[in-house]
Amino acid sequence: MYSFLNNEFLPAEKTLVHVSDLAVQRGYGIFDFFKTINGKIPFFDNYLDRFYRSAEFMHLPVTLSRDELKKVVFELLKKNGATDAGIKMVLTGGYSPDGYEIATPNLIITQHALTMPSPKVLEQGVKIITHEFRREMPMVKSINYTTGVWLQQKVKAANAYDVLYHLNGEVSEFPRCNLFVVKADGAMVTPQAHVLEGITRKNILSMQRVIACKVTLEDVLLAREVFLTSTTKRAVPIVQVNDMRIGTGKPGPVVQQVLEELLNREVL
Amino acid sequence: MYSFLNNEFLPAEKTLVHVSDLAVQRGYGIFDFFKTINGKIPFFDNYLDRFYRSAEFMHLPVTLSRDELKKVVFELLKKNGATDAGIKMVLTGGYSPDGYEIATPNLIITQHALTMPSPKVLEQGVKIITHEFRREMPMVKSINYTTGVWLQQKVKAANAYDVLYHLNGEVSEFPRCNLFVVKADGAMVTPQAHVLEGITRKNILSMQRVIACKVTLEDVLLAREVFLTSTTKRAVPIVQVNDMRIGTGKPGPVVQQVLEELLNREVL
Numbered sequence: 001m002y003s004f005l006n007n008e009f010l011p012a013e014k015t016l017v018h019v020s021d022l023a024v025q026r027g028y029g030i031f032d033f034f035k036t037i038n039g040k041i042p043f044f045d046n047y048l049d050r051f052y053r054s055a056e057f058m059h060l061p062v063t064l065s066r067d068e069l070k071k072v073v074f075e076l077l078k079k080n081g082a083t084d085a086g087i088k089m090v091l092t093g094g095y096s097p098d099g100y101e102i103a104t105p106n107l108i109i110t111q112h113a114l115t116m117p118s119p120k121v122l123e124q125g126v127k128i129i130t131h132e133f134r135r136e137m138p139m140v141k142s143i144n145y146t147t148g149v150w151l152q153q154k155v156k157a158a159n160a161y162d163v164l165y166h167l168n169g170e171v172s173e174f175p176r177c178n179l180f181v182v183k184a185d186g187a188m189v190t191p192q193a194h195v196l197e198g199i200t201r202k203n204i205l206s207m208q209r210v211i212a213c214k215v216t217l218e219d220v221l222l223a224r225e226v227f228l229t230s231t232t233k234r235a236v237p238i239v240q241v242n243d244m245r246i247g248t249g250k251p252g253p254v255v256q257q258v259l260e261e262l263l264n265r266e267v268l
Numbered sequence: 269m270y271s272f273l274n275n276e277f278l279p280a281e282k283t284l285v286h287v288s289d290l291a292v293q294r295g296y297g298i299f300d301f302f303k304t305i306n307g308k309i310p311f312f313d314n315y316l317d318r319f320y321r322s323a324e325f326m327h328l329p330v331t332l333s334r335d336e337l338k339k340v341v342f343e344l345l346k347k348n349g350a351t352d353a354g355i356k357m358v359l360t361g362g363y364s365p366d367g368y369e370i371a372t373p374n375l376i377i378t379q380h381a382l383t384m385p386s387p388k389v390l391e392q393g394v395k396i397i398t399h400e401f402r403r404e405m406p407m408v409k410s411i412n413y414t415t416g417v418w419l420q421q422k423v424k425a426a427n428a429y430d431v432l433y434h435l436n437g438e439v440s441e442f443p444r445c446n447l448f449v450v451k452a453d454g455a456m457v458t459p460q461a462h463v464l465e466g467i468t469r470k471n472i473l474s475m476q477r478v479i480a481c482k483v484t485l486e487d488v489l490l491a492r493e494v495f496l497t498s499t500t501k502r503a504v505p506i507v508q509v510n511d512m513r514i515g516t517g518k519p520g521p522v523v524q525q526v527l528e529e530l531l532n533r534e535v536l
Contacts, residue, residue, distance in 0.1 A: 003287065016284035017292065019271070019376045024285060024358060026413035027295025059421055088367070090292060093417065099356070099380070100413070100444075101420060108287045112367070136404060136415055144414045145294040145368075147404055149361065152369060153327055176368075 002079045004072055004109035006063075009079060017106055022093025026100065029092035029143040030054040034199075035114055035231055039083045042266040044070070046199045051089060054141045060091050060105045076109060086112040086232065090143065117236050122259070125239030125251045126161035128174075128228070129154065130217065134167045138194050148175025161236070162228060166217050170194075174228055180204065180235075181215055182225035182254045191215045200229040200262065207261055225252035235259045270347045272340055272377035274331075277347060285374055290361025294368065297360035297411040298322040302467075303382055303499055307351045310534040312338070314467045319357060322409045328359050328373045344377060354380040354500065358411065385504050390527070393507030393519045394429035396442075396496070397422065398485065402435045406462050416443025429504070430496060434485050435462075442496055448472065448503075449483055450493035450522045459483045468497040468530065475529055493520035503527040 003015040022028040032051040034041055041047075048066055055062050064072065073087055088110050094103035131154070133147055151163050162174045172194040173179060178201040180190045190201060192212035204210060220226055224247045226238040235258045237251035271283040290296040300319040302309055309315075316334055323330050332340065341355055356378050362371035399422070401415055419431050430442045440462040441447060446469040448458050458469060460480035472478060488494055492515045494506040503526045505519035 005287070013286070015287045017287055018281070019273070019283045019285055019358070019378065021292070022417065023295065024289070024291045024297070024360065024376070025299075025411065026417050027291065027297070027411040028414060028417045029292070029295070031293075058418060088293075090287070092292065098383075100417060102417065108292070110287065115366075133404070136401070137418075142414055143293065143295040144412050146296060146410055146412045149290065149294050149296045149368060149370065150326060150405075 001111060002076060003111070004076055004107070006107055009076065012110065015108065015110070017092070017108070018095055020095045020097075020099065021106060022096045022099075022102060023090070023143060025096060026093065027144050027146070028058075028102070029090055029105075030058050030060060030141055031088060031090040031143055032141055033086060033088045033231060035084070035086050036077060036082070037084055037266055039077065041073070041087075042268075043199050043203070046202065050141060050197070050199070051091075055091050055105075057140050058142065059102055060093065062091060062105070062107065064107065072109065076111060080111050082111060084114060086114045088112060114232060117233050121161070121236060123251070125237035127159065127240035128162050128164050128238050129158045129160045129242055130164045130166055132167060133165045134172055134194050135165070138173065138196050141196060145175055151175070164220070164241070169216050169218070171215050171217055171220055177228040177230040177233060179215070179220075180210070180227050180229060180258075181219050181223045182252065183219060184222055184224055186224070187211060188254065189213055189215050189219065198229060198231070200231055200234060203262060203265060204229060204258055207265070208258065221246070223247060225254050227255040227258070234262050269379060270344060271379070272344055272375070274375055277344065280378065283376065283378070285360070285376070286363055288363045288365075288367065289374060290364045290367075290370060291358075291411060293364060294361065295412050295414070296326075296370070297358055297373075298326050298328060298409055299356060299358040299411055300409055301354060301356045301499060303352070303354050304345060304350070305352055305534055307345065309341070309355075310536075311467050311471070314470065318409060318465070318467070319359075323359050323373075325408050326410065327370055328361065330359060330373070330375065332375065340377065344379060348379050350379060352382055354382045356380060382500060385501050389429070389504060391519070393505035395427065395508035396430050396432050396506050397426045397428045397510055398432045398434055400435060401433045402440055402462050403433070406441065406464050409464060413443055419443070432488070432509070437484050437486070439483050439485055439488055445496040445498040445501060447483070447488075448478070448495050448497060448526075449487055449491045450520065451487060452490055452492055454492070455479065456522065457481055457483050457487065466497060466499070468499055468502060471530060471533060472497060472526055475533070476526060489514070491515060493522050495523040495526070502530050
């Protein structure tokens with residue numbers, strides 16, 4: 001397996017960075033993640049748009065042009081001979097002489113095995129827990145997952161699948177997923193503010209009659225259907241929030257329909 | 269120059285970590301920083317207390333005992349032959365197979381040249397700016413400085429020395445420093461909540477009649493004296509906040525007295 005670092009392909013296990021990198025020193029960097037299916041990358045341009053947008057916002061110049069970056073990703077896939085995989089591109093703050101100022105970013109591209117939700121998860125739905133929190137820069141795909149990683153112990157202890165952030169009664173997102181709610185009256189909503197604009201979320205917004213608006217914790221608890229979305233997970237039905245059952249306690253028809261449409265779009 | 273990684277001393281430039289480290293992938297880790305003066309480390313036990321406390325809170329086991337860690341630090345100083353230096357200990361989330369779960373932490377110890385505030389800074393005082401923000405886990409010395417590093421561009425554009433966080437009218441801290449305010453009536457206060465408990469702050473609290481309490485942005489703007497504190501900076505007078513002059517616009521007697529006492533304590 002190969003990875004890519006700045007301007008060269010390296011054996012994955014030899015892809016190292018110096019400890020002065022601002023990611024190690026200050027947790028500073030951005031990333032993006034997408035998957036390949038049969039050697040194609042669904043919605044690749046959307047991911048690249050977001051990657052360059054995150055980089056610009058965080059004052060991190062990308063030395064590779066969009067075309068060069070695309071070429072590197074396909075070259076990596078070719079070298080690794082994989083058809084279905086996850087690709088992660090990380091852009092760090094670089095080797096900072098004083099450990100605080102942004103330097104020349106390091107671009108790291110790695111390939112990963114995809115672990116999709118199990119059939120059981122899709123058939124039975126999952127339990128989630130909630131946590132009072134809002135990410136500091138939700139619109140940017142920064143590498144800062146301090147609270148998300150820290151909460152994993154709590155998620156596991158509760159035998160939950162994920163954790164939903166909320167603040168002042170308003171829900172936002174999961175550490176790595178977006179939220180969709182089918183309200184009791186049938187309206188489908190997703191939080192508009194304080195969220196990362198997921199590419200899967202964007203896809204669902206474009207295909208379904210969904211309203212991006214303020215969504216409350218009460219909306220979630222009283223919902224007919226709730227589900228989370230991400231590139232890897234696509235759409236996963238949520239049937240329990242903390243100790244509360246959602247809807248019938250079983251995955252509903254809307255998430256099933258969304259999932260089918262996502263699968264169709266991926267192979268277009 | 270040598271650094272230390274997990275269980276070995278390495279040439280500083282060869283101290284590398286694999287890109288799968290959770291610091292690179294998710295900005296997850298903790299650290300601490302202290303200085304050596306004439307080969308001694310003032311308040312070393314306070315820094316170690318905080319390091320182990322941060323590690324425990326963040327679910328990161330430290331494989332070295334306190335005595336072993338002390339021994340490594342003094343060995344590093346000896347190898348590098350420095351008497352006055354800064355030492356940084358970083359403990360990362362380790363090489364995470366799935367890029368999200370905490371693995372075996374990497375312990376990185378590096379030595380740095382100390383850059384203290386210039387005489388001009390101490391004589392004339394500095395300007396700071398303000399930013400509406402509160403860190404997500406202020407009590408833990410995590411490596412997450414996303415907002416602090418990101419703000420550096422704004423700090424420089426304003427020709428400022430640092431940036432003070434506030435939320436809902438309440439001030440908390442600087443990205444890397446604590447705040448002290450001498451109010452118009454002479455009372456000295458420092459924010460009690462939502463701050464990292466700096467070792468210099470702790471020292472000042474123990475020697476001066478200071479009240480740790482809620483401090484407002486108004487308290488700062490109407491203050492007789494304002495100063496910031498940190499291990500490297502000790503106590504730096506603040507004479508301007510955004511476009512507002514503080515007190516007489518010159519460093520006052522209290523910060524001078526605090527600085528002298530800090531210097532005395534360091535060489536005890």
